[in-house]
Amino acid sequence: MEIMQNLAMGFSIALSPYTLMLAVAGCFIGTIIGALPGLGPSNGVAILIPITFTLGLDATSALVLMTAVYYGAMYGGRISSILLNIPGDEPALMTTLDGYPMAKAGRAGDALVLSGVASFVGAFLATVGLIFLAPMLANVAFMFGPAEYFALYLLAFCTLGGMASNNQAKSAMAACIGLGIAMIGVDNSTGMPRLTGGSLHLYDGVDFLVAIVGLFAIAEVFFFIESHGKSSSIGVKLDKVRIPWRDIYETRWTMLRASLVGFIAGILPGAGASLGSFMAYMTEKSIAGKDGGFGTGVAKGIAAPEAGNNAAAGGALVPMLTLGVPGSGTTAVLLALLMTLNITPGPTLFTDRPEVVWGLIASLMIANFVLLLMNVPMVKVFVKILMVPPWVLLPGVTMISFVGIYSLSGSYFDLLLMIGFGALGYVLRKLDIPTVPVILGILLGGHMEDALRRAMVIADGDFIYLFSSPIAIGLWIAAIVGFVAPMFLRNVLKKPQRITD
Amino acid sequence: MKTRFMKALVTSVVLGLGATSAASAAECIAPANPGGGWDFTCRQIGKIMFDIGAVDQPIQVTNMAGGGGGLAFTHVVSERDDDADLIVAASSATSTRLAQNAYAGMTADQVRFVGAIGIDPGVIVVAADSPHQTLADLLNAVVADPSAYTFAGGSAVGGFDHMKPLMLLQRAGLTDITKVKYIGLDGGGDAITQTIGGFTQAMTGDMSEIVGFLASGDVRALAVLTSERVPGFESIPTAVEQGFDVVAGNWRGLYIPRGVSDETFQMWAGRLQQVADSAEWKEAMTANGLAPFTLVGNDFQGYIDNLIVEIRQMSKDIGVIQ
Numbered sequence: 001m002e003i004m005q006n007l008a009m010g011f012s013i014a015l016s017p018y019t020l021m022l023a024v025a026g027c028f029i030g031t032i033i034g035a036l037p038g039l040g041p042s043n044g045v046a047i048l049i050p051i052t053f054t055l056g057l058d059a060t061s062a063l064v065l066m067t068a069v070y071y072g073a074m075y076g077g078r079i080s081s082i083l084l085n086i087p088g089d090e091p092a093l094m095t096t097l098d099g100y101p102m103a104k105a106g107r108a109g110d111a112l113v114l115s116g117v118a119s120f121v122g123a124f125l126a127t128v129g130l131i132f133l134a135p136m137l138a139n140v141a142f143m144f145g146p147a148e149y150f151a152l153y154l155l156a157f158c159t160l161g162g163m164a165s166n167n168q169a170k171s172a173m174a175a176c177i178g179l180g181i182a183m184i185g186v187d188n189s190t191g192m193p194r195l196t197g198g199s200l201h202l203y204d205g206v207d208f209l210v211a212i213v214g215l216f217a218i219a220e221v222f223f224f225i226e227s228h229g230k231s232s233s234i235g236v237k238l239d240k241v242r243i244p245w246r247d248i249y250e251t252r253w254t255m256l257r258a259s260l261v262g263f264i265a266g267i268l269p270g271a272g273a274s275l276g277s278f279m280a281y282m283t284e285k286s287i288a289g290k291d292g293g294f295g296t297g298v299a300k301g302i303a304a305p306e307a308g309n310n311a312a313a314g315g316a317l318v319p320m321l322t323l324g325v326p327g328s329g330t331t332a333v334l335l336a337l338l339m340t341l342n343i344t345p346g347p348t349l350f351t352d353r354p355e356v357v358w359g360l361i362a363s364l365m366i367a368n369f370v371l372l373l374m375n376v377p378m379v380k381v382f383v384k385i386l387m388v389p390p391w392v393l394l395p396g397v398t399m400i401s402f403v404g405i406y407s408l409s410g411s412y413f414d415l416l417l418m419i420g421f422g423a424l425g426y427v428l429r430k431l432d433i434p435t436v437p438v439i440l441g442i443l444l445g446g447h448m449e450d451a452l453r454r455a456m457v458i459a460d461g462d463f464i465y466l467f468s469s470p471i472a473i474g475l476w477i478a479a480i481v482g483f484v485a486p487m488f489l490r491n492v493l494k495k496p497q498r499i500t501d
Numbered sequence: 502m503k504t505r506f507m508k509a510l511v512t513s514v515v516l517g518l519g520a521t522s523a524a525s526a527a528e529c530i531a532p533a534n535p536g537g538g539w540d541f542t543c544r545q546i547g548k549i550m551f552d553i554g555a556v557d558q559p560i561q562v563t564n565m566a567g568g569g570g571g572l573a574f575t576h577v578v579s580e581r582d583d584d585a586d587l588i589v590a591a592s593s594a595t596s597t598r599l600a601q602n603a604y605a606g607m608t609a610d611q612v613r614f615v616g617a618i619g620i621d622p623g624v625i626v627v628a629a630d631s632p633h634q635t636l637a638d639l640l641n642a643v644v645a646d647p648s649a650y651t652f653a654g655g656s657a658v659g660g661f662d663h664m665k666p667l668m669l670l671q672r673a674g675l676t677d678i679t680k681v682k683y684i685g686l687d688g689g690g691d692a693i694t695q696t697i698g699g700f701t702q703a704m705t706g707d708m709s710e711i712v713g714f715l716a717s718g719d720v721r722a723l724a725v726l727t728s729e730r731v732p733g734f735e736s737i738p739t740a741v742e743q744g745f746d747v748v749a750g751n752w753r754g755l756y757i758p759r760g761v762s763d764e765t766f767q768m769w770a771g772r773l774q775q776v777a778d779s780a781e782w783k784e785a786m787t788a789n790g791l792a793p794f795t796l797v798g799n800d801f802q803g804y805i806d807n808l809i810v811e812i813r814q815m816s817k818d819i820g821v822i823q
Contacts, residue, residue: 411567411572430582458701
């Protein structure tokens with residue numbers, strides 16, 4: 001019952017009128033930040049850190065505010081995914097696949113409420129998991145060496161094929177474009193710049209946020225210009241918001257499974273929420289099989305990625321708190337905040353500074369409930385922000401995209417790059433090549449290459465090393481099955497619908 | 502009350518987004534993404550300067566990642582050369598890269614180094630279950646069979662973490678240091694995780710990166726690369742006392758644009774000295790494994806000039822540059 005005592009202590013720290021107010025404010029701001037394309041949880045939290053000092057907040061209050069913003073942004077990302085087909089942040093990418101078709105079918109309200117509930121389930125279970133498993137799960141990171149990481153990323157790419165398009169060759173091509181873009185920058189294993197054309201701006205590679213905003217938001221603007229604003233994608237109407245009990249009930253196991261998958265993905269350092277939502281979606285898609293209709297706007301296709309990415313957000317806190325190794329970009333920012341507050345996360349944090357850990361966990365719980373209340377009955381408020389006419393919204397989206405990207409790096413080069421990606425996104429969509437694999441290639445390609453190169457350095461170029469542990473072998477088998485199975489099952493499986501239109 | 506508070510927050514967001522807000526507030530550029538050492542320097546020094554009243558307004562931190570600090574360096578030299586309200590976080594990585602000509606032709610004399618107020622001592626650690634008990638144990642084993650050992654570190658190949666084991670191994674008698682295997686990970690935490698997991702045999706990094714792991718007993722520090730043992734970590738022997746004459750630490754400090762007046766230079770040096778003398782900074786140093794190392798003003802500029810000459814020679818010796 002030590003856990004209950006600790007939790008009670010945590011709530012006694014986090015539950016005061018002032019901190020509750022901070023939680024509500026943080027959740028509200030976070031949801032808006034998440035919903036705005038381009039502004040994700042990591043830059044959202046980074047932008048707000050100075051405010052905690054200006055307001056003179058103590059460590060606990062600052063943590064409550066920041067975690068509320070963090071969870072809020074994870075919730076908010078789904079809103080623009082569903083209504084605009086533009087992911088509000090990178091983990092919300094998978095939510096566009098079923099969320100947008102469902103919204104186009106006139107069920108935008110259902111999609112929003114369902115995804116809100118799924119977000120709650122994922123985040124809630126992840127927080128519970130954090131409470132019970134954090135000290136134990138910290139050890140998982142010790143079992144993943146370069147060979148295991150490489151196999152893990154391979155698994156992600158191998159299951160990519162049949163996901164985003166009805167033409168696997170086009171998906172594979174898109175993934176290769178992404179992998180190629182991921183190679184730009186200084187090669188970590190030799191320190192030599194590659195494909196940079198001598199430009200210092202490209203030494204750190206292409207930031208995937210720049211790519212995402214370009215491929216989705218800017219490409220959307222190009223399409224809008226082409227159609228002279230007549231047929232914009234934002235034709236989604238939101239009428240009365242009711243709670244779709246039946247959908248929630250039917251997706252209960254999906255939410256549980258997706259939360260588990262997302263949580264595990266979150267724990268692995270470097271994998272993060274995007275991999276979590278991706279893995280959760282692919283797991284559910286393969287379980288549902290040919291009758292699942294994934295990609296056409298089914299409830300499970302919305303519940304899975306949302307539960308997955310919110311669970312991963314909680315999971316990512318495990319390595320951050322126990323090892324000081326951030327599991328995602330946002331936790332890296334939270335790590336910075338903790339360090340500024342003179343709290344050094346690491347294996348001894350749970351014993352040395354219990355009030356920080358349990359205060360943080362209690363504030364996560366509070367933020368989660370506040371968000372559920374805010375996102376289900378009040379979803380219309382957030383939708384209103386996005387439901388302005390297209391001729392107002394799209395310039396607004398463009399402006400926010402530019403400001404958001406500029407705030408990341410303070411470099412106009414990234415703005416030009418973003419426009420370039422917008423043009424690429426426009427061309428790809430014209431050719432019916434899906435853009436999701438491009439993003440995943442950029443997102444995971446660098447990590448995958450680093451893992452391979454490190455494995456080769458350790459093993460002196462001996463490829464057998466890649467199969468040197470049971471975990472690695474298991475992941476390899478799953479990857480090969482995931483790649484080969486769809487080819488044989490092609491005639492059996494119902495072809496996924498085109499998602500870009 | 503609540504709506505006013507939220508309005509204030511929203512306004513701050515908008516201001517924060519603008520990145521270059523109120524003119525009177527000083528700005529600290531952290532040339533990396535949030536979460537690293539430069540970010541820590543900016544946020545910690547900025548916070549303490551405000552807390553102790555050395556500046557009237559909170560110092561705004563801007564993250565400008567790119568080119569291992571090169572982007573921020575170029576930005577300062579070419580666009581902000583006379584900005585008196587600008588400070589930039591720097592460390593050994595800055596001087597190492599300048600010495601290796603890794604900032605696209607930029608040189609150290611294009612900015613002014615204001616001072617360093619702490620040093621993160623270099624360390625060599627192994628997992629708690631490693632057979633190697635002393636630094637000599639490990640180094641002799643590596644010299645005997647370099648292909649059986651991989652070092653993990655938080656900096657890229659050719660970076661400061663890579664150089665530390667090379668310098669030690671040279672003194673241990675290894676002639677062909679190109680045989681030493683090193684993998685660069687995304688930070689000291691990752692490097693230590695890989696070492697505890699047994700994927701690499703030793704970790705090379707900074708004291709701050711290993712503090713938590715030392716306390717938990719997961720790792721054993723074989724040596725600290727300082728001339729004296731570090732206060733608070735007296736049980737860790739120095740490499741020097743074990744017979745390997747290597748001193749390498751990651752100083753934390755600031756540089757400012759070249760074009761500012763001498764008064765401005767002295768003003769920032771004075772503020773930095775105030776931070777160094779404050780109780781808050783001493784507390785932050787202990788919590789983060791930094792050792793005392795205060796050198797501000799013209800003394801520090803001289804130190805940097807010598808350091809760069811030294812590192813350039815060392816880089817040539819080990820073949821990182823021509």
